[in-house]
Amino acid sequence: MSANSADESSVPFERTEEFRLLRMLHNIGATKPEKSLSIPEILEWTGLEPSTIETELQKLAEQGFVQPAESGGTNKYHVTLSGMRKVLSMYS
Amino acid sequence: MATWEFPPRIVGGIARHCDGLSKALAHNGHEVHVVTLDFPGAPEFEEIDGVKVYRAATELGHPNFLTWALLFNHFMEKKIAGVSRKADFDVVHVHDWLTAFAGISFKHQMGRPLVATIHGTEVGRAQGLHNPDSFTIDGLEWWTTYEANRIIVTSGSMKAEIQGHFHPPPEKIEIIPNGIDPRKYNAPVDRSAVRGRYGVSPHEKLVLCVGRLVPQKGIEYLIGAVPMIAQRCPETKFIIVGEGWLRSHLERVARSTGHQWRITFTGWIPDHELTALLNSADVLVVPSIYEPFGIVALEGMAAGIPVVASNLGGLAEIVEHDRTGILAYSRNPDSIAWAIDRVLSDRGHSEWLVRNAREMVQKTYSWEAIAMRTAEVYEEVVG
Numbered sequence: 001m002s003a004n005s006a007d008e009s010s011v012p013f014e015r016t017e018e019f020r021l022l023r024m025l026h027n028i029g030a031t032k033p034e035k036s037l038s039i040p041e042i043l044e045w046t047g048l049e050p051s052t053i054e055t056e057l058q059k060l061a062e063q064g065f066v067q068p069a070e071s072g073g074t075n076k077y078h079v080t081l082s083g084m085r086k087v088l089s090m091y092s
Numbered sequence: 093m094a095t096w097e098f099p100p101r102i103v104g105g106i107a108r109h110c111d112g113l114s115k116a117l118a119h120n121g122h123e124v125h126v127v128t129l130d131f132p133g134a135p136e137f138e139e140i141d142g143v144k145v146y147r148a149a150t151e152l153g154h155p156n157f158l159t160w161a162l163l164f165n166h167f168m169e170k171k172i173a174g175v176s177r178k179a180d181f182d183v184v185h186v187h188d189w190l191t192a193f194a195g196i197s198f199k200h201q202m203g204r205p206l207v208a209t210i211h212g213t214e215v216g217r218a219q220g221l222h223n224p225d226s227f228t229i230d231g232l233e234w235w236t237t238y239e240a241n242r243i244i245v246t247s248g249s250m251k252a253e254i255q256g257h258f259h260p261p262p263e264k265i266e267i268i269p270n271g272i273d274p275r276k277y278n279a280p281v282d283r284s285a286v287r288g289r290y291g292v293s294p295h296e297k298l299v300l301c302v303g304r305l306v307p308q309k310g311i312e313y314l315i316g317a318v319p320m321i322a323q324r325c326p327e328t329k330f331i332i333v334g335e336g337w338l339r340s341h342l343e344r345v346a347r348s349t350g351h352q353w354r355i356t357f358t359g360w361i362p363d364h365e366l367t368a369l370l371n372s373a374d375v376l377v378v379p380s381i382y383e384p385f386g387i388v389a390l391e392g393m394a395a396g397i398p399v400v401a402s403n404l405g406g407l408a409e410i411v412e413h414d415r416t417g418i419l420a421y422s423r424n425p426d427s428i429a430w431a432i433d434r435v436l437s438d439r440g441h442s443e444w445l446v447r448n449a450r451e452m453v454q455k456t457y458s459w460e461a462i463a464m465r466t467a468e469v470y471e472e473v474v475g
Contacts, residue, residue, distance in 0.1 A: 023157065024155040027155050027159075027160040029151075029153030046155055082359065082360065085103060085335040085336075086336065087337075089103060089104070089305065089306050089336035090306070091157065
């Protein structure tokens with residue numbers, strides 16, 4: 001196995017929809033439970049399709065980068081500390 | 093001092109740099125105020141070892157990173173303006189382009205000199221400028237070097253990179269290396285217990301790698317070396333500490349080697365756990381493909397483990413090949429495997445490397461010495 005062959009085997013996380021969504025959630029400030037956003041609110045900010053948002057949020061939650069929480073009968077989401085580190089690693 | 097990361101907001105080396113430098117400056121009798129960004133669980137204001145730390149809340153966001161950076165700089169400016177009504181600053185010191193907006197505003201509004209430490213460049217981090225955001229960040233970095241009264245870089249290679257890319261007057265650039273507190277790494281550690289937490293037996297060799305999981309850290313080349321190391325030294329395990337956007341890709345690379353059971357990705361871990369791991373490993377590998385300094389190499393040396401590092405950038409200035417560590421060719425799994433084997437297979441030589449490295453770290457890279465050199469730069473710009 002060479003590192004170069006591994007390079008070609010997959011799409012880097014940076015270019016995936018889930019990372020794009022995670023980065024946007026971070027940048028719009030959904031980084032604390034009290035700043036959690038619902039799917040319609042995320043849609044307003046990002047312009048992504050609701051079904052894309054739902055799918056990608058589920059993936060991010062499974063990886064521990066996003067924390068879902070129910071608030072007033074609505075599911076809301078915010079970026080976890082681990083998710084913040086993931087995003088900020090791009091720029092430091 | 094303005095920085096976008098400061099403990100507990102730790103992303104890369106800048107947080108540790110600002111933490112060590114600000115505390116050492118305060119210890120040397122300077123009044124130090126750090127303005128940084130808020131972080132869940134961290135107070136808006138605290139005083140730590142004589143350093144006053146203010147955390148600015150970013151009250152407005154934006155999906156675009158650059159717009160977000162402009163916005164958080166605005167909130168940092170407001171915080172600095174508030175603090176400067178109570179404290180008479182002589183100089184403002186920013187770290188990288190990320191807080192340059194706030195620092196440059198302060199410079200012009202208050203008529204005080206600006207010092208900028210450039211820890212890395214976009215063109216180096218991204219290995220080129222590949223998108224509009226990268227071009228903008230590159231422009232902002234140039235602007236930072238233009239506006240700064242003095243530029244501090246942490247290595248000779250970084251000085252050459254800044255001069256070659258941004259063309260500031262050479263006399264404007266000062267090389268002051270990163271530092272560490274060697275005492276922090278001498279704490280007694282129960283190696284068996286620490287290894288046990290990660291499934292590593294006392295008789296197995298433990299190869300440690302610490303860094304953000306991003307391309308510049310070259311971690312996939314270490315993973316590429318795993319089968320070769322396993323062939324030469326079958327009882328070896330690998331622990332990769334850090335978080336980053338490349339993680340899932342690196343985990344796939346690890347699976348593709350067929351040796352994934354030897355490789356543990358810990359994600360981000362707190363400082364005390366990192367120190368315990370450094371004290372429990374047999375070798376630290378720093379396989380970067382771009383590294384303006386490489387503070388983790390110093391941490392390994394201070395903890396008393398042999399260091400294998402890429403022969404480039406700041407690492408080649410820290411590590412003297414075959415005297416304070418082993419240098420390997422970057423992007424080269426064969427060379428990395430050779431270097432790790434050199435350390436693991438000759439215990440006497442490893443111990444000699446460790447002794448030399450520890451002595452060098454204590455002499456050259458203490459925060460006290462680095463703070464004194466930084467204060468000299470402040471005095472020069474204040475006039």
